[in-house]
Amino acid sequence: SAVISQKPSRDICQRGTSLTIQCQVDSQVTMMFWYRQQPGQSLTLIATANQGSEATYESGFVIDKFPISRPNLTFSTLTVSNMSPEDSSIYLCSVEDPGQGGSYGYTFGSGTRLTVV
Amino acid sequence: QKEVEQNSGPLSVPEGAIASLNCTYSDRGSQSFFWYRQYSGKSPELIMFIYSNGDKEDGRFTAQLNKASQYVSLLIRDSQPSDSATYLCAVNGGFGNEKLTFGTGTRLTIIP
Numbered sequence: 001s002a003v004i005s006q007k008p009s010r011d012i013c014q015r016g017t018s019l020t021i022q023c024q025v026d027s028q029v030t031m032m033f034w035y036r037q038q039p040g041q042s043l044t045l046i047a048t049a050n051q052g053s054e055a056t057y058e059s060g061f062v063i064d065k066f067p068i069s070r071p072n073l074t075f076s077t078l079t080v081s082n083m084s085p086e087d088s089s090i091y092l093c094s095v096e097d098p099g100q101g102g103s104y105g106y107t108f109g110s111g112t113r114l115t116v117v
Numbered sequence: 118q119k120e121v122e123q124n125s126g127p128l129s130v131p132e133g134a135i136a137s138l139n140c141t142y143s144d145r146g147s148q149s150f151f152w153y154r155q156y157s158g159k160s161p162e163l164i165m166f167i168y169s170n171g172d173k174e175d176g177r178f179t180a181q182l183n184k185a186s187q188y189v190s191l192l193i194r195d196s197q198p199s200d201s202a203t204y205l206c207a208v209n210g211g212f213g214n215e216k217l218t219f220g221t222g223t224r225l226t227i228i229p
Contacts, residue, residue, distance in 0.1 A: 033217070042205060042219045042220060042221050042222045043205070043219040044219075045218070048215075048216055092160055092161075094217070096215055104166070105151060105163035106151065106163065107163070108160040108161050108162075110159075111159075
């Protein structure tokens with residue numbers, strides 16, 4: 001299955017600043033997904049990132065706040081801009097992961113735990 | 118708007134018993150269904166996926182899907198303390214709509 005390297009694993013940031021999270025996949029993938037998991041909550045999709053096109057954002061998430069880059073088929077970044085304490089969450093990237101025999105699943109990076117102070 | 122609902126937890130099950138986790142979804146167009154396990158402080162890991170009506174077994178885990186009732190479940194037989202985690206149900210719409218929508222999660226505790 002795909003292996004995703006996500007960094008940083010955690011960070012503590014001052015409000016008003018920005019943090020860029022990186023995900024590197026060991027194989028080429030068409031789509032990468034970015035999720036947010038607020039404390040004690042489930043995963044909420046922020047956006048879908050396709051190589052060579054603008055990311056598609058879910059309701060409640062905007063490009064100015066969460067700009068995404070997808071320069072190639074193995075790499076993507078998510079920036080959390082002008083941070084406030086409400087942005088304190090775990091951010092996860094994910095890829096669809098074709099497996100053997102046509103089976104598939106979605107693999108997640110190890111996550112970035114962000115605390116905004 | 119897709120919605121995925123899971124039975125509210127937390128759920129406590131004695132070691133060796135069967136744990137039953139339930140999930141309903143609102144979008145009849147959903148094609149594929151996934152169960153993820155998430156340990157505290159870790160990212161979700163895939164346990165099982167299913168896309169055909171009926172049962173699918175993998176070791177101690179059985180996923181059950183009933184598309185008519187828009188219902189998917191996960192059974193864990195011979196529950197072990199290591200099964201204690203939050204279980205997340207997720208669905209997607211298939212080709213052209215691959216994004217996953219997650220349920221609220223059920224926290225499962227296996228009591229030794």
